[in-house]
Amino acid sequence: xxxxxxxxxxxxxxxxxxxxxxxxxxxxxxxxxxxxxxxxxxxxxxxxxxxxxxxxxxxxxxxxxxxxxxxxxxxxxxxxxxxxxxxxxxxxxxxxxxxxxxxxxxxxxxxxxxxxxxxxxxxxxxxxxxxxxxxxxxxxxxxxxxxxxxxxxxxxxxxxxxxxxxxxxxxxxxxxxxxxxxxxxxxxxxxxxxxxxxxxxxxxxxxxxxxxxxxxxxxxxxxxxxxxxxxxxxxxxxxxxxxxxxxxxxxx
Amino acid sequence: xxxxxxxxxxxxxxxxxxxxxxxxxxxxxxxxxxxxxxxxxxxxxxxxxxxxxxxxxxxxxxxxxxxxxxxxxxxxxxxxxxxxxxxxxxxxxxxxxxxxxxxxxxxxxxxxxxxxxxxxxxxxxxxxxxxxxxxxxxxxxxxxxxxxxxxxxxxxxxxxxxxxxxxxxxxxxxxxxxxxxxxxxxxxxxxxxxxxxxxxxxxxxxxxxxxxxxxxxxxxxxxxxxxxxxxxxxxxxxxxxxxxxxxxxxxx
Numbered sequence: 010x011x012x013x014x015x016x017x018x019x020x021x022x023x024x025x026x027x028x029x030x031x032x033x034x035x036x037x038x039x040x041x042x043x044x045x046x047x048x049x050x051x052x053x054x055x056x057x058x059x060x061x062x063x064x065x066x067x068x069x070x071x072x073x074x075x076x077x078x079x080x081x082x083x084x085x086x087x088x089x090x091x092x093x094x095x096x097x098x099x100x101x102x103x104x105x106x107x108x109x110x111x112x113x114x115x116x117x118x119x120x121x122x123x124x125x126x127x128x129x130x131x132x133x134x135x136x137x138x139x140x141x142x143x144x145x146x147x148x149x150x151x152x153x154x155x156x157x158x159x160x161x162x163x164x165x166x167x168x169x170x171x172x173x174x175x176x177x178x179x180x181x182x183x184x185x186x187x188x189x190x191x192x193x194x195x196x197x198x199x200x201x202x203x204x205x206x207x208x209x210x211x212x213x214x215x216x217x218x219x220x221x222x223x224x225x226x227x228x229x230x231x232x233x234x235x236x237x238x239x240x241x242x243x244x245x246x247x248x249x250x251x252x253x254x255x256x257x258x259x260x261x
Numbered sequence: 262x263x264x265x266x267x268x269x270x271x272x273x274x275x276x277x278x279x280x281x282x283x284x285x286x287x288x289x290x291x292x293x294x295x296x297x298x299x300x301x302x303x304x305x306x307x308x309x310x311x312x313x314x315x316x317x318x319x320x321x322x323x324x325x326x327x328x329x330x331x332x333x334x335x336x337x338x339x340x341x342x343x344x345x346x347x348x349x350x351x352x353x354x355x356x357x358x359x360x361x362x363x364x365x366x367x368x369x370x371x372x373x374x375x376x377x378x379x380x381x382x383x384x385x386x387x388x389x390x391x392x393x394x395x396x397x398x399x400x401x402x403x404x405x406x407x408x409x410x411x412x413x414x415x416x417x418x419x420x421x422x423x424x425x426x427x428x429x430x431x432x433x434x435x436x437x438x439x440x441x442x443x444x445x446x447x448x449x450x451x452x453x454x455x456x457x458x459x460x461x462x463x464x465x466x467x468x469x470x471x472x473x474x475x476x477x478x479x480x481x482x483x484x485x486x487x488x489x490x491x492x493x494x495x496x497x498x499x500x501x502x503x504x505x506x507x508x509x510x511x512x513x
Contacts, residue, residue, distance in 0.1 A: 051303030051333070052366040059454070059462035081303070081367075082465070090451045090463055111379055114304040114372075114495060115333075127363055127446050151513055158509055167444070168499045185511040189498040192419070194379050199342045202311070210311035211342055213334070236513050240502045243366060245493035246441040247420045254492055257410055259437040261403060261488050 010036030010160065013096040013125070015083040016104060017047045017117025020065045020075045024103035024145055028135065029072070031149035032100065035156045039096070040065075040073025041087035043080060043117075048106075052120040053079045062086060080121030088128055098156055099125025102135030103148045107173045109138075109227040110193035112217060113241070119171055123243060126169040131159045133169065138231050139176035147179040148172075151236055167244065173227055173237040186235040191226035193219050262288030262412065265348040265377070267335040268356060269299045269369025272317045272327045276355035276397055280387065281324070283401035284352065287408045291348070292317075292325025293339035295332060295369075300358075304372040305331045314338060332373030340380055350408055351377025354387030355400045359425045361390075361479040362445035364469060365493070371423055375495060378421040383411045385421065390483050391428035399431040400424075403488055419496065425479055425489045438487040443478035445471050 012032055016025040020042035032038050044063065055078045065075040074091055076083050084099055101121030108116040118134050125132030133155060137148050155170065164170070171190075175182070197215025204210055219228040230237040264284055268277040272294035284290050296315065307330045317327040326343055328335050336351060353373030360368040370386050377384030385407060389400050407422065416422070423442075427434070449467025456462055471480040482489040 046309065049306045049308050051305040051372065053303040053305050054301045054367050054465065056301050056465050057298070059456075059464050060451075061460075061462055085449065085465065086451065086463060089449070090453065111495060113497065114375065114379075115306050120303065120366075123366065127366075147513065154512065158511065162509060165499065165502050168502055179513070182513040185513055187503050187506045187511075189500065189503065190496055192496065197337065197341070199312075199338065201342065204311075208313075210313055211338060212311050213306065213308050213337065236511075238506065238511060240499040240506055241497035242499040242502075243363060243497065244442055244444065245365065245495065245497075247417065247492040247494040248441065250417050250420055250492045250494075251439050251441065254439045254490065257414060259410065259439075259488075259490060260406065261399065261431070261434040261437055 010098060011094045011096045012036045012038045012098045012100060013087045013092060014038055014040045015042045015080050015101050015121040017080045018105055019043050019046045020073060024105055026067060027145035027149045028100060028103045028152060031153050035153055039087060039092050041076055041083040041091055042073060043083060044075040044077055047079050047117045049115045050079045050117040051115050052081055052123060054081050055079060080117040081124040084121050084124040096130055098159060099130050099132040100152060103145050104136035105143055106136060106140050107138035107231060108136040109173050110191035112195055113171060122169045126167055131164050133172060135172045137174050137176055143176060147182055148174045168240050168242045171239045171241050173231050175231045175234055177234060181234060182236060183234040186225060186230040186237055188225050188227045188230045188237045188239045190239055191219060191221050191228045193221055193228055262350060263346045263348045264288045264290045264350045264352060265339045266290055266292045267294045267332050267353050267373040269332045270357055271295050271298045272325060276357055278319060279397035279401045280352060280355050280404060283405050287405055291339060291344050293328055293335040293343055294325060295335060296327040296329055299331050299369045301367045302331045302369040303367050304333055304375060306333050307331060332369045333376040336373050336376040348382055350411060351382050351384040352404060355397050356388035357395055358392050359390035359483060360388040361425050362443035364447055365423060374421045378419055383416050385424060387424045389426050389428055395428055399434055400426045420492050420494045423491045423493050425483050427483045427486055429486060434488060435486040438477060438482040438489055440477050440479045440482045440489045440491045442491055442493060443473050443480045445473055445480055
């Protein structure tokens with residue numbers, strides 16, 4: 010099994026190292042990841058600039074390829090320019106911080122896996138719902154088991170798995186829930202500040218708190234100690250409303 | 262009616278100028294747009310850097326606010342830091358180049374309108390399917406009519422309208438089609454090149470050609486001379502497959 014690994018925290022992050030080490034038992038891994046942090050880049054790609062690719066070592070050993078682009082760029086580069094064989098699986102993560110609710114639209118981690126799915130390859134995004142004291146053990150182990158499942162079972166075309174885990178010891182995890190994307194979004198605002206020269210600048214800040222009670226939403230599953238697995242897809246058409254929109258009888 | 266206008270081609274692009282001038286008849290407009298081209302940024306937001314906002318003039322008159330961020334940043338800034346009243350409508354465009362099929366995932370234009378929809382405001386993305394000799398007349402006029410429709414009728418929560426037009430004279434436009442997002446994606450590859458110093462770099466390139474025959478897909482409607490209006494939404498859950506995924510009986 011050929012496995013392409015990426016993330017958005019950058020190739021030197023701890024999460025991708027834990028993930029790569031765990032997946033070595035499952036197949037041949039190729040790591041292509043951003044050379045620096047690329048969080049909140051959404052599904053950005055780099056078309057107006059050249060991309061550079063540099064070998065990257067960790068602990069004195071070759072680890073993978075650092076690219077000057079986004080997670081989506083890395084997956085395209087991996088598949089179309091770096092790997093000799095087409096991968097059987099794309100895994101993006103393990104992200105520091107959950108990717109749930111409408112926040113997945115901003116997520117570089119999810120966009121890496123999305124790019125894999127768009128290219129027709131089974132893909133998984135994995136995120137750990139914490140920014141402090143991460144324990145990647147359960148996330149890495151679960152991803153290995155999910156990869157094994159994907160050897161035997163197929164995802165529908167264009168669908169990927171978005172996995173989120175609570176940051177608790179493996180023995181305290183209650184189970185796995187198949188979830189839907191919560192309709193919770195980031196509640197953000199701007200700090201208006203003055204720079205040392207008197208100029209005004211804004212800094213985005215905010216909080217992400219569950220606003221729904223749905224027990225099978227991603228965020229509530231994680232908050233209750235479950236691993237959340239959401240199948241997501243990218244046909245964004247609101248088919249139900251499309252029928253109603255016909256009645257608007259729009260004219261050019 | 263308070264209208265917030267943004268784009269991803271930058272505040273000095275021709276398309277946003279045509280759009281703003283047309284929408285002046287409809288309501289009070291506020292333009293908040295990127296200070297430079299931000300194409301293919303996806304739904305990126307700027308959280309690791311400060312944002313700067315500068316007044317921008319066109320033809321010697323105040324036109325709007327140039328921001329150092331992405332289209333999604335601009336919409337957040339407009340609503341949460343710049344406008345005194347909450348807008349009744351967000352319009353993003355008029356983009357040079359169509360935003361159809363899976364390409365809408367990469368689109369800064371669509372992401373501006375998406376941010377509006379996430380914040381609960383009726384939102385429209387408008388794109389003209391050409392990169393050369395654009396004629397924005399039909400697109401601007403249609404957007405004005407669509408804005409009038411949205412005064413009378415509501416979109417479902419979280420749903421926005423993605424509008425694409427062929428670049429043909431208004432009299433040759435055949436009509437308006439309510440469409441679905443085509444499952445066509447960008448067929449891209451990398452040019453591997455050497456820089457003047459012998460270093461290797463990659464440049465992404467490719468083509469976007471309809472791969473489906475569906476007459477009600479966005480790309481086929483535009484290719485046949487219609488204005489395409491696709492209602493899109495951002496609950497990405499594949500509910501149909503979620504039921505099947507339950508049968509996988511995943512364990513932590």
